[in-house]
Amino acid sequence: MENNTNQQQTQAPAAYVYSPDQLLQSWLGHRRITRRLIEAFPEDKLFTYSVGGMRPFADMVKEIISMSGPGVRGLVTDNWAPIAGLDHHTGKITAATKAELLQLWDDATNEIITYWPQISLQRFQENVLAFGQYEGVANSILQYIIDNEIHHRGQGYVYLRSLGIEPPAFYDRS
Numbered sequence: 001m002e003n004n005t006n007q008q009q010t011q012a013p014a015a016y017v018y019s020p021d022q023l024l025q026s027w028l029g030h031r032r033i034t035r036r037l038i039e040a041f042p043e044d045k046l047f048t049y050s051v052g053g054m055r056p057f058a059d060m061v062k063e064i065i066s067m068s069g070p071g072v073r074g075l076v077t078d079n080w081a082p083i084a085g086l087d088h089h090t091g092k093i094t095a096a097t098k099a100e101l102l103q104l105w106d107d108a109t110n111e112i113i114t115y116w117p118q119i120s121l122q123r124f125q126e127n128v129l130a131f132g133q134y135e136g137v138a139n140s141i142l143q144y145i146i147d148n149e150i151h152h153r154g155q156g157y158v159y160l161r162s163l164g165i166e167p168p169a170f171y172d173r174s
Contacts, residue, residue: 029173036168060152062093069111076118
């Protein structure tokens with residue numbers, strides 16, 4: 001009996017709440033909301049407006065961009081270098097207009113969509129050193145990247161409301 005118990009512990013399938021595709025679809029829904037939030041900002045406020053000493057929303061978006069696509073690519077390739085012009089440590093991205101920022105957003109989303117299917121089920125459970133400094137299990141790193149986007153989007157909602165602009169519905173992921 002004891003041998004059977006040990007065998008079950010080592011051979012039990014990994015349990016999950018979401019399949020990898022369901023997690024991806026949930027994240028892409030969040031990205032659609034965040035994109036609409038970027039679109040809702042007046043051009044002159046996106047890069048300059050701040051509340052309570054927080055960064056302008058464009059700087060937050062740059063940080064999200066610099067972590068999202070490169071993070072998924074890093075899980076697949078183990079190359080955690082940011083793409084040219086992106087630095088997730090500082091959020092420095094060479095985008096000076098809303099159109100440029102939205103193009104970088106779309107490029108990062110396409111990178112997520114391209115690399116995601118290449119993440120093996122085993123890889124989600126492996127330890128990684130993301131961007132050369134964040135150590136953790138791959139699915140925890142991904143969850144952090146997603147949570148970071150949602151957190152900054154919430155700040156963007158506050159900014160829009162303080163500007164008298166109705167933000168997009170947070171629940172409409174279409």
